[in-house]
Amino acid sequence: MLVTISFYLLAFVAIASAMMVVVSRNPVHSVMFLIVTFISAAGLFILMGAEFIALLLVMVYVGAVAVLFLFVVMMLDVDFVELKQGFLQYLPFGFVLALILLAEMIMVGAAYFSGESKKMVKFDSEKSNLERFGEVLYTEYAFFFEAAGLVLLVAMIGAIVLTLREREGVKKQDVSKQIARTPETAIEMVDLESGKGVGS
């Protein structure tokens, strides 16, 4: 009962916010609704017992891709009002696309309910997907994991080499220089006569 209620709730929110992504006038709002859609979809995945994909969806799509969209939308000076001007003239085309998608979904649903293609492999439910991934990721696939890490390191070095420009004349803290200072270099002992300043 609870599962059914949550499914319909999540599904409704997902579809409604997906609708809002297209409809809303403000592109920033669109991206926000996109995030809501992703999170609802992640909830649907959890209901299906695929919690790893759900987490990936939240981390990769919400955490990285949607935030990237936000940056692009907010940093690029695109006149979105003007972009939306011709919205209605694309409506027939969008309608055709929607029809094609609908037909495909009906085909998939029909094929599924005909019972011929039910080939879902279920592992024992003792362990979660995450545990199963963890078991092989750091044992059987340890080499690939480490090598992929090195690939990312190379990408990072490359990004820094190609973009970092060291500016002249910026005051920076040099810790080793600070520590290496001795009282002799830092303090100057001056005998002051009374009635006279240091300078002058």
Place this chain on the structure above:
Amino acid sequence: MINPQLIAPEILLAVSASLLLGFGVSKTTNRAPIVRIIAIAILLIYSVLSYVLGSIDDTAFNGALVGDAFGRYVKFFIGIAAAFGLLLAGNYLEREKLDQYEFSVLTLYAVLGMSIMVSANNLLALYIGVEMQALALYVMAAFNRDSLRASEAGLKYFVLGALSSGLLLYGISLIYGFTGSLNFTEIGAAVKANGLTRGIVTGLVFLLCGLGFKISAAPFHMWTPDVYEGAPTPVTGFFAAAPKFAAMALITRLVMGPFGEITDQWQQVIIVFAVMSMFIGAIGALRQTNIKRLMAYSSIANMGYALVPLAAGTIAGVKGMLIFMTIYIITVIGVFACILQMRIRDGMVERISDLSGLAKTNRGLTIALTVFMLSLMGIPPLLGFFGKLYAFLPAVDANLIWLVVLALVASVIGAFYYLRIIKIMWFDEADLEFIEPVPALRWTSMIAAILLIAIVIIPVVAGTGQAWIGDAAESLTAFAANTP
């Protein structure tokens, strides 16, 4: 438990590259020269390490990597080529104010990627190796970031490389889906047991197309001239040597290992690559005025020649490919050592006409370049002749005589532009005077030229080298045959 001998070269590269990165980044002064010297030493150690530690033929990491004589041979030359690449780069980078320590570190990571490619025994390892070397090479192509051409070269290389990665991954997923395994040995067993399916063939073709980008085989050669021209000259020299050999070795391992049973399927792809590369390389080079673009087309043509013996699908073919590629790498290192000497007071010059009358001003450089051009043409008694001889003989034995005839026709067309360079150098009026090169450049070009002439004269070296290459070629199929 993994035998440490198997992966010692890769571990050495990964650890030392990361340490050098840390050493370079904590800089108070410019550490690029010392990092470069250490990197050259590491590359030389890397290339001999697996021979010093003793050889065993086994797999590591659950069959992800394989160690055999073939891999050791290719890694030896990759290490040597990369070490010379760094050595030649030193003077150029200093003069062009590009001397950053990251260059050496990226070279080390690129060689690590190539090393994984060469010893890959698993489609995942193949992909990770390809990506690692490609990412490092994209950055090296755009290393001169203030130059518009270098940035264009880097971007072009990156976009087309990403496309080739897509093809590669699509092929991998098809093969995984239709054989149920990522491991080369298990794929081979599945192909042998279940016979051929359409999915496997489609996957294989996609895989070969993806790798075709990496060896710049036509019709996937479009990026080569622009990238070679735009990238800094020592980087171009590096591109033309080590990565080509690594990708060629990977293709060889792939087609001879898991798909050794279905030679007739991949043979067509390899033949199309070979014929198109030879002719596009030969004809495209005719109208070039920039020597780096000319070398790009020359490398396309030479990859075509190297694919000819592979098309035979025999051990002799693998041996012919190894001999050809080895000689090609020596020649390329020498040619780029010469190109890097084309420096006048104001900077580098790259046009072929800048070489005019070189014989009157710089006799040593002229002789070295002449030797390289004659060797690339395949004129006996230079080593290039024997490279082509050993490359074409297996194809003749495999009843591919028409392919060999086409290769010879392409060689004759190609001879035109090599001869043109020789003519310009010896018979045209002197134009520019190059400034005195650093000893590293001069000696590298001299040594490479002497190697091309002399090895033939000393039959002992030639015999040992042949036995060495023969072992390497045989180990490739021997290992596949031993496994179930």
